Amino acid sequence: MKEEKIISAQSGYLHLAISLLLIAGGIFMITEGNLFALALIPILLLHIVGFTVVSPNKALVLVLFGDYKGTVIKNGFFWVNPFFTKSKISLRAANLESKPIKVNDKLGNPIMISVVLVWRVKDTYRASFDVNDFEEFVLIQSETAVRKLASAYPYDTFDDEEADVSLRSGLEDINHELEREMQDRLTMAGIEVIEARINHLAYASEIAGAMLQRQQATAIVAARLKIVEGAVGMVDMALAELSAKNIVDLDPEKRAAMVSNLMVVLCGDKNATPVVNTGTLYN
Known part of the structure; x- marks a missing residue:
């Protein structure tokens, strides 16, 4: 299998000078009445076809009668064989x-x-x-x-x-x-x-609503898990502080009630409504 072959083309400015010389020579021969100048016309036209310009980040792929001859990647003004088939390809991103x-x-x-x-x-x-x-x-x-x-x-x-x-x-x-x-x-x-x-x-639109609800439910469960973990830590800290400072002596029943109340307050999704107890702890 063939691979890319980088080649150099001839300078276009040099061949431009040659074209100008052919034009000048043809005009001179015509003024002298030399009909040979007519033969220079197809030669000049064929020569002009060989001019090409390669812009920056462009490439010129050259093919001669179905045979790949090479690629010109250098930018500038060039002249190539006029029988070449020229294809330009962009190398830009x-x-x-x-x-x-x-x-x-x-x-x-x-x-x-x-x-x-x-x-x-x-x-x-x-x-x-x-x-x-x-x-x-x-x-x-x-x-x-x-x-x-x-x-x-x-x-x-x-x-x-x-x-x-x-x-x-x-x-x-x-x-x-x-x-x-x-x-x-x-x-x-x-x-x-x-x-x-x-x-x-x-x-996709047909399942987007259901999947959104599922994602929301997953997020809610994850959030509740964090809330419960934090609430348990706060309740444990509160009970430890009460016992350490002898603020109140709670029997197991009242201790369980206090834990229950604290968990409801800390884990509830709404603000707790305080209830004022005007009696004793046991009434």
Whole structure:
């Protein structure tokens, strides 16, 4: 299999001077009545066809009658064989922002996902001749890579307790995996993946409401757990302080009632309403 071959083209300014000499010579011969000057016209036109300009971060792929001759990557004004077929390819970094697509995650939940891909052409031979249209190839293969990646991981870890990485929580690891997957797919087209990142991730509309309630319930349970842990510590501290300072002597029944009241006050989701006891502790 052929590989990219970098070549140097001849200076365009030198051949521009040659063209001017041909024009001057042709005009002189015509004024002298020499009909041989007419033969210079097709030669001059053919010579002019060989002029080309290569802009910064552009490449010029040269083909002679179906045979790849090389690529010019140096920018400037050049002259090449006028029989060459010249194709210009951009070497600049390009952005691809895919549209959100619906895929199923590892557990079969429908999700909407899209990515941003930063890429550039690294091998002009492969980009020109190994694929039909390298820009379309990038678009299709990026979507295929996203579908494969999304199906390999759950959306969130609470959906799969055995999963160490999920699409939502392990974003950095997922992005690195996405870059590797895309690079493996795009190497054959001579494309270098500079960066690939997920920029949109959500449940599909048909299950978004139910999953939102589930996430809210999970958050509430986690918050309640922290509240209970803190409340138990505060009750234990209060009882220890009361006993250490001999403020009040509580029998087991009153001690249990006090613990119950403190837990209700500390763990309740509403402000407690105080009740003033005008009798004794036992009435």
